[in-house]
Amino acid sequence: MSNILITELKNQGPGDILGAIGGETDIDPGIIGNIDINGSRALIEVNNGKAEELATQLNGKKVDHSRVSVRNIEEEDFKDIETIYGYVDRFKQLVELERKEEMREHEESIRTLSGQQREAEGKAILHLRGRDEGNALEGKLVKFMRQHKGEPLPETEIAVGDLVMISRRDPLLSDNPTGTVVQKTNYSITVAFDQPRSFIFDKGLRMDLYVNDITYQRMKDALTRVEEATGRLADLRNIIVGLRSPEEPEKAEVDKWFNKELNESQKEAVAHSLGAEDVHLIHGPPGTGKTTTVIEVIEQAVANGQKVLATAASNIAVDNMLDFLLDRGVKAVRVGHPARVTPQLQNHTLDSLIEENDQYRKSEELRAQAFEKKEEQEKFPHPSGKYRRGMSNTKIKELAEEGRGSRGVSEDKIQEMARWIELQNKIEELFEEADQLREEAVNEILETKQVICTTNSTAGSELMENREFDLVVIDEATQSTEPSCLIPITRAKKVVMAGDHRQLPPTVKNRKAADKGLEDTLFERLAEKHSDIKNMLDVQYRMHENIMAFSNKQFYDGILSANESVKEYTLEDFQLDINLFDNNLTEILDPREPVIFVDTAGRDAAERTKQGSTSKENPEEALLVAKMADNLLRSGVQPEDIAVISPYKDQVDLLDRKIDTENLETKSVDGFQGREKEVVIISLTRSNKNGNIGFLEDVRRLNVSLTRAKRKLIMVGDSSTVSSHEVYADFIDYVREKGRVIEL
Numbered sequence: 185m186s187n188i189l190i191t192e193l194k195n196q197g198p199g200d201i202l203g204a205i206g207g208e209t210d211i212d213p214g215i216i217g218n219i220d221i222n223g224s225r226a227l228i229e230v231n232n233g234k235a236e237e238l239a240t241q242l243n244g245k246k247v248d249h250s251r252v253s254v255r256n257i258e259e260e261d262f263k264d265i266e267t268i269y270g271y272v273d274r275f276k277q278l279v280e281l282e283r284k285e286e287m288r289e290h291e292e293s294i295r296t297l298s299g300q301q302r303e304a305e306g307k308a309i310l311h312l313r314g315r316d317e318g319n320a321l322e323g324k325l326v327k328f329m330r331q332h333k334g335e336p337l338p339e340t341e342i343a344v345g346d347l348v349m350i351s352r353r354d355p356l357l358s359d360n361p362t363g364t365v366v367q368k369t370n371y372s373i374t375v376a377f378d379q380p381r382s383f384i385f386d387k388g389l390r391m392d393l394y395v396n397d398i399t400y401q402r403m404k405d406a407l408t409r410v411e412e413a414t415g416r417l418a419d420l421r422n423i424i425v426g427l428r429s430p431e432e433p434e435k436a437e438v439d440k441w442f443n444k445e446l447n448e449s450q451k452e453a454v455a456h457s458l459g460a461e462d463v464h465l466i467h468g469p470p471g472t473g474k475t476t477t478v479i480e481v482i483e484q485a486v487a488n489g490q491k492v493l494a495t496a497a498s499n500i501a502v503d504n505m506l507d508f509l510l511d512r513g514v515k516a517v518r519v520g521h522p523a524r525v526t527p528q529l530q531n532h533t534l535d536s537l538i539e540e541n542d543q544y545r546k547s548e549e550l551r552a553q554a555f556e557k558k559e560e561q562e563k564f565p566h567p568s569g570k571y572r573r574g575m576s577n578t579k580i581k582e583l584a585e586e587g588r589g590s591r592g593v594s595e596d597k598i599q600e601m602a603r604w605i606e607l608q609n610k611i612e613e614l615f616e617e618a619d620q621l622r623e624e625a626v627n628e629i630l631e632t633k634q635v636i637c638t639t640n641s642t643a644g645s646e647l648m649e650n651r652e653f654d655l656v657v658i659d660e661a662t663q664s665t666e667p668s669c670l671i672p673i674t675r676a677k678k679v680v681m682a683g684d685h686r687q688l689p690p691t692v693k694n695r696k697a698a699d700k701g702l703e704d705t706l707f708e709r710l711a712e713k714h715s716d717i718k719n720m721l722d723v724q725y726r727m728h729e730n731i732m733a734f735s736n737k738q739f740y741d742g743i744l745s746a747n748e749s750v751k752e753y754t755l756e757d758f759q760l761d762i763n764l765f766d767n768n769l770t771e772i773l774d775p776r777e778p779v780i781f782v783d784t785a786g787r788d789a790a791e792r793t794k795q796g797s798t799s800k801e802n803p804e805e806a807l808l809v810a811k812m813a814d815n816l817l818r819s820g821v822q823p824e825d826i827a828v829i830s831p832y833k834d835q836v837d838l839l840d841r842k843i844d845t846e847n848l849e850t851k852s853v854d855g856f857q858g859r860e861k862e863v864v865i866i867s868l869t870r871s872n873k874n875g876n877i878g879f880l881e882d883v884r885r886l887n888v889s890l891t892r893a894k895r896k897l898i899m900v901g902d903s904s905t906v907s908s909h910e911v912y913a914d915f916i917d918y919v920r921e922k923g924r925v926i927e928l
């Protein structure tokens with residue numbers, strides 16, 4: 185008995201399958217044994233050794249109107265196949281849940297906020313008129329401007345590359361056209377539409393930032409590639425889904441270190457990354473030089489002649505790597521929309537480099553010629569119904585050559601239509617040639633660069649199709665969901681990921697998707713399952729040792745040490761004028777003391793919830809924090825050296841209003857991950873009788889909060905509330921011992 189596996193079924197039953205075997209192949213359905221259907225797949229027993237033949241004949245044929253894929257498999261492989269499909273199906277569902285959630289949030293925002301409010305938030309622009317700008321490859325171009333001539337557009341988040349929706353009266357109508365922003369000036373935004381509607385050339389239009397589906401689509405495409413993988417990707421896939429263990433890495437011999445300053449743990453991590461066969465993980469706690477280490481891995485790989493793809497979830501993290509690489513003289517190029525790349529790095533984007541390329545220039549010339557021809561074409565009638573009268577292009581050309589009219593269409597019209605057709609052929613030819621030249625130009629550039637830097641998502645763009653890399657490096661991998669990491673991984677022979685799973689995971693909006701695993705990262709899963717493919721960096725270059733110590737014990741098994749250069753540094757080096765501190769704040773702001781907990785338990789500082797909000801705020805705490813910030817500034821600390829953070833968005837808003845100082849950042853804890861400042865003040869916000877601490881319970885959030893400050897950390901909170909959680913209680917005990925707890 186052998187088996188075939190049918191995939192891509194769409195609700196067909198056993199009868200349909202037998203019917204297709206009878207109808208589409210010359211194999212007798214009588215030799216079929218058990219048919220086991222599971223969702224879109226079926227495992228089918230085949231007698232008489234005919235499985236292979238049946239698979240070949242049935243593959244790509246229709247089973248009750250829809251095409252299926254069929255292959256011959258061994259029964260013992262079926263369990264593995266179920267594992268792979270189980271993995272892929274599960275993640276496709278989670279990605280879809282998240283996509284729907286984003287769509288829902290977007291619609292809710294449109295429903296609950298007025299157009300003016302959305303405009304003030306930078307998410308919509310009102311009172312627009314549209315002007316036809318002709319066609320481009322991307323579709324119909326329409327330029328949108330304010331109705332009042334000469335009025336500039338308001339400040340907006342809407343940027344080149346974003347998906348926008350245009351509406352006239354109701355932004356919630358499902359058939360409102362959507363398009364991609366291709367150009368933006370102070371006065372206009374030009375959008376390309378696939379399927380425009382005629383009202384977009386009117387007045388009274390509104391543009392809304394819309395959900396960008398492309399990233400979700402790329403994750404799903406990556407999952408499909410993972411499912412169908414063969415060769416090297418199949419090996420990596422089998423590790424990822426748990427069918428195989430990665431090879432234990434051997435330490436590579438490194439003859440020459442490019443960065444002479446690397447510490448021992450960084451060198452170990454590099455050597456193991458280079459020696460690894462499949463996947464290697466670099467666990468980098470805050471300030472331990474994750475990126476520094478990853479850059480050395482890339483430089484070494486490049487020196488060995490390897491081609492590298494360097495990615496991260498966010499544009500900022502990708503730019504950061506690119507910056508490091510360029511600094512070190514590595515030939516790297518940034519692929520991605522220029523609008524999303526830091527201005528200083530613009531010259532290194534593919535879009536910018538391509539401008540210098542001869543092939544590309546030629547391609548642009550051809551495109552310009554095509555557009556000229558298109559303009560010329562407008563003088564001639566489009567050979568549509570009323571003129572064409574069923575005549576083919578060949579017929580029209582023949583008639584034109586013979587100088588005849590036909591079917592009631594005059595000779596002149598025939599001549600004009602023939603000219604239109606001739607131009608059309610030429611236009612298509614020009615565009616085709618231009619596309620080909622452009623592709624050659626892209627290949628020329630990408631092939632001469634040793635490293636390509638993109639976001640995970642852009643690693644799935646058309647430009648990157650059919651490119652394979654000896655090494656894929658994913659920085660901040662614990663900030664990427666698993667399907668997002670799969671996008672670059674599908675281009676890899678080998679993968680190195682750097683991250684820290686003791687800090688916050690990627691933001692997942694849909695609770696169900698998060699709980700079912702979209703928040704659990706691939707890095708963490710592999711780190712926990714295969715400790716032998718992980719190196720931990722153990723020297724940090726950011727914080728005073730007392731700022732580091734609690735996190736070190738709690739989250740990093742006490743392995744970290746502070747480098748000499750930072751170990752003892754405090755605000756004392758800043759020579760502040762401490763006489764300018766308010767009396768009641770002198771102890772809190774003491775420049776010699778790096779760790780302070782300000783306890784509001786004895787003070788009337790209760791949290792509150794704004795109407796309709798799910799967040800929290802604490803006005804008394806905000807007032808106190810604002811005074812501290814003000815005192816620090818007064819004594820000589822620069823605003824750009826201070827950050828005020830809170831886990832709660834409403835508290836951040838409140839602090840922002842109270843402090844309102846340029847360059848002094850007020851941010852959510854989640855939004856401040858990866859960043860650092862000389863002084864960080866944390867406003868914990870929660871203060872209630874029930875010891876309810878909400879999402880502070882995720883202690884990874886505490887870890888991020890505690891590890892942002894270099895010289896001074898001040899945490900403000902109500903010990904009687906937050907101590908309901910053991911780790912917070914331990915932290916306060918720690919401060920009592922190694923820092924200073926100040927009860928108000």
Ligand SMILES: Nc1ncnc2c1ncn2[C@@H]1O[C@H](COP(=O)(O)OP(=O)(O)OP(=O)(O)O)[C@@H](O)[C@H]1O
Nearest residue numbers: 445446447468469470471472473474475476725858
């Ligand atoms: N071996 C080293 N010697 C001296 N300085 C170092 C070393 N490694 C890293 N640093 C410095 O430490 C700082 C942090 O480095 P890097 O940005 O690579 O860290 P990271 O772990 O990626 O940071 P984060 O925790 O913010 O993600 C940088 O200023 C870097 O120059």
